[in-house]
Amino acid sequence: MINPYEHKEAQVIKVSDQGTDIKSFDFKIKDGGLLDYTPGQFFVFSLPGYGESVFVPAEKVGKKNVYDIAVHKLGRVTSRFHQLKTGDTFGIRGPYGNGFDLNKFKGKNILLIAGGIGLVPLRCLLNYYINRNELDLKNRSIQLLYGCRSFGVMIFKDELKKWNRDFDIQISLDEGDHPAGTGMNCYKGVITVLFNKIDIIKNGVAILCGPPVIYKFVVPEVKQVGYNDEDIYLSLERRMHCAGLGTCQHCAVGPYYVCKDGPVFSYAQLKDTVQYF
Amino acid sequence: MTKTTLNKFIEYLKQTYKIYAPVRDGSELYVKPINDESEIAEIDFTNQIPINTFKPVLLPKRDVLFDFKKGKFEKKNIKYDPECAFLMSVMDLKAVGLFHQTFERDPYYQKKRQSNLLIGQAFFEGTGFTGHLRERYEEDILEHIIFDIMLVKAGPNKWKFYTGSEKGQVILEAFGFKDFEHIEFAGLIKEEGIDPELERHRKEIVEADNSAWGHWGDICTACGKCAIDCPTCYCFNIEDEQDTKEKGSGQRVRSWTTCFYNDFSEVGGGAKFLKTNARRIQNWYTHKWVRTPKEFQIMGCVNCGRCDKVCPVGIKRADVFKWLEEHKKSK
Ligand SMILES: Cc1cc2nc3c(=O)[nH]c(=O)nc-3n(C[C@H](O)[C@H](O)[C@H](O)COP(=O)(O)OP(=O)(O)OC[C@H]3O[C@@H](n4cnc5c(N)ncnc54)[C@H](O)[C@@H]3O)c2cc1C
Ligand code: SF4
Numbered sequence: 001m002i003n004p005y006e007h008k009e010a011q012v013i014k015v016s017d018q019g020t021d022i023k024s025f026d027f028k029i030k031d032g033g034l035l036d037y038t039p040g041q042f043f044v045f046s047l048p049g050y051g052e053s054v055f056v057p058a059e060k061v062g063k064k065n066v067y068d069i070a071v072h073k074l075g076r077v078t079s080r081f082h083q084l085k086t087g088d089t090f091g092i093r094g095p096y097g098n099g100f101d102l103n104k105f106k107g108k109n110i111l112l113i114a115g116g117i118g119l120v121p122l123r124c125l126l127n128y129y130i131n132r133n134e135l136d137l138k139n140r141s142i143q144l145l146y147g148c149r150s151f152g153v154m155i156f157k158d159e160l161k162k163w164n165r166d167f168d169i170q171i172s173l174d175e176g177d178h179p180a181g182t183g184m185n186c187y188k189g190v191i192t193v194l195f196n197k198i199d200i201i202k203n204g205v206a207i208l209c210g211p212p213v214i215y216k217f218v219v220p221e222v223k224q225v226g227y228n229d230e231d232i233y234l235s236l237e238r239r240m241h242c243a244g245l246g247t248c249q250h251c252a253v254g255p256y257y258v259c260k261d262g263p264v265f266s267y268a269q270l271k272d273t274v275q276y277f
Numbered sequence: 278m279t280k281t282t283l284n285k286f287i288e289y290l291k292q293t294y295k296i297y298a299p300v301r302d303g304s305e306l307y308v309k310p311i312n313d314e315s316e317i318a319e320i321d322f323t324n325q326i327p328i329n330t331f332k333p334v335l336l337p338k339r340d341v342l343f344d345f346k347k348g349k350f351e352k353k354n355i356k357y358d359p360e361c362a363f364l365m366s367v368m369d370l371k372a373v374g375l376f377h378q379t380f381e382r383d384p385y386y387q388k389k390r391q392s393n394l395l396i397g398q399a400f401f402e403g404t405g406f407t408g409h410l411r412e413r414y415e416e417d418i419l420e421h422i423i424f425d426i427m428l429v430k431a432g433p434n435k436w437k438f439y440t441g442s443e444k445g446q447v448i449l450e451a452f453g454f455k456d457f458e459h460i461e462f463a464g465l466i467k468e469e470g471i472d473p474e475l476e477r478h479r480k481e482i483v484e485a486d487n488s489a490w491g492h493w494g495d496i497c498t499a500c501g502k503c504a505i506d507c508p509t510c511y512c513f514n515i516e517d518e519q520d521t522k523e524k525g526s527g528q529r530v531r532s533w534t535t536c537f538y539n540d541f542s543e544v545g546g547g548a549k550f551l552k553t554n555a556r557r558i559q560n561w562y563t564h565k566w567v568r569t570p571k572e573f574q575i576m577g578c579v580n581c582g583r584c585d586k587v588c589p590v591g592i593k594r595a596d597v598f599k600w601l602e603e604h605k606k607s608k
């Protein structure tokens with residue numbers, strides 16, 4: 001019987017600072033293997049003596065077999081991750097969860113809404129499209145609304161600048177400390193301010209990921225723009241221990257397990273479920 | 278089999294297995310390890326439901342998933358000492374059915390199951406059922422539960438033997454006892470499907486709004502006793518423990534927890550999704566009566582009554598369901 005708790009070994013090939021307390025790690029699988037996943041799925045990362053943590057890796061643009069994760073330093077495992085250097089190894093098992101239903105996104109406008117580190121799964125989707133030439137901007141619009149506490153905690157700034165040449169990016173910073181020269185539109189305030197200031201794309205799907213408060217306050221705004229409950233997707237974060245096997249119960253939300261039935265849910269699935277934010 | 282032969286059989290099992298069986302302590306039974314002859318004599322055959330469960334025989338309270346040395350995991354050869362759960366009730370064996378589904382792909386559970394021996398006891402109509410919480414089963418229940426050997430009370434000092442696995446057959450034959458009947462397992466769900474009363478409870482939970490649980494959240498102390506003693510609860514943590522003596526060595530450990538505990542839903546940064554006792558008790562009921570039937574088409578409660586009995590503040594399932602129903606009507 002396969003032991004689902006066993007993992008493959010991966011090796012760090014580059015470490016970059018992404019913002020306050022956030023580092024990204026480029027890595028490859030040690031036996032040269034590929035990570036086979038659908039954007040939005042997650043993997044479980046393991047450091048012996050520290051434990052396991054759940055992150056969403058993304059393919060690097062234009063590089064085969066190289067992936068990266070952004071890790072926000074918050075506790076035992078993530079602090080240990082921040083000590084890793086080029087050449088160090090860690091364990092990885094997965095993929096788990098459902099990921100985005102890419103068929104439903106085909107040919108449709110995509111409104112991406114991220115808060116803080118919640119940009120990670122949305123970037124995973126964008127990199128996936130970019131590597132396959134599937135952004136499809138001739139036939140549809142993509143717009144990214146990105147809310148952060150301050151400019152310092154914004155992640156993947158270089159990529160944001162690049163994307164900004166191809167599609168619309170709008171940023172809100174709670175502290176309004178936007179330095180000149182980034183070329184991106186930026187507003188002071190929490191992410192909901194964007195809904196009063198700019199034209200939000202319509203007639204498509206909306207994908208949200210961020211801290212719980214953004215679901216509470218942003219979903220009503222997105223509905224106001226005209227999105228149906230079925231076309232609003234939320235990627236949820238919950239504590240995980242079995243992380244993907246649907247047994248330990250830590251990630252349960254009403255009738256669902258985030259690690260197995262999610263992490264991506266439509267708002268239609270969740271709206272009657274109490275504990276989702 | 279008579280009581281004298283039965284005692285010899287237990288002695289025989291003791292050569293291979295560490296035995297756990299119900300023993301009386303005052304008015305209650307507790308599952309305890311049976312070490313010697315005097316303890317064999319103390320085994321209680323009344324079929325009263327013990328306060329604690331046989332769960333550790335299926336899912337250890339603390340189980341090592343991996344060892345690591347010098348910062349590297351070692352290949353795990355999963356192994357357990359043989360343990361025997363002796364005199365499990367039909368309800369507890371129904372709970373084993375749920376564990377089998379939940380841990381179907383878990384090599385630790387499967388190895389543990391291979392190494393253990395599950396012996397049940399059932400009382401059917403007219404055979405002098407004396408246990409509290411009388412739950413009357415027809416004999417055909419034996420086709421729908423998982424066991425190795427089943428003792429069915431056949432008279433004041435007599436038991437009829439059934440086997441539910443090849444292992445059970447082999448053991449009885451090796452002991453020199455051949456007068457048993459073998460039962461072919463026919464799946465967990467009885468032909469008539471899920472009990473309609475439990476189905477009604479499921480609906481009550483699905484339809485109850487948030488505010489309905491506030492009342493129970495005010496009473497519940499989130500002590501977790503109901504979950505620890507419930508035969509169908511299996512929440513666990515997985516954490517790494519480091520050796521204090523040898524740097525870089527230690528173990529990845531899976532251990533019991535309950536969904537009532539304060540940090541159960543806490544994520545990095547400190548946010549909690551089951552913040553109040555109301556959300557916790559709601560989640561506990563939702564697991565048993567909504568998530569489990571959704572996933573496995575069986576109920577997550579086997580009606581053993583332990584939770585009603587051990588709750589220090591007197592919360593009982595029947596009262597909760599009645600209250601949910603009335604709360605809905607009053608809205
Ligand atoms: C689907 C999903 C995707 C995620 N993607 C990313 C990502 O790409 N980048 C990133 O930085 N963070 C991500 N997170 C959050 C990240 O998993 C946690 O912040 C991290 O596990 C905290 O671990 P810790 O040991 O440092 O914290 P501690 O607080 O020390 O953790 C203690 C225990 O709780 C568990 N735990 C704590 N918080 C979480 C959590 N939020 N989710 C799951 N388990 C948790 C840990 O596994 C550990 O067992 C994601 C979470 C989920 C559910
Ligand atoms: S009666 Fe209570 S303790 Fe027994 S199975 Fe049902 S919920 Fe668990």
Ligand code: SF4
Nearest residue numbers: 497498500501503588
């Ligand atoms: S035993 Fe009673 S008080 Fe304790 S957690 Fe269960 S319902 Fe709450």
Ligand code: FES
Nearest residue numbers: 243247248249259
């Ligand atoms: S993380 Fe264990 S059930 Fe989802």
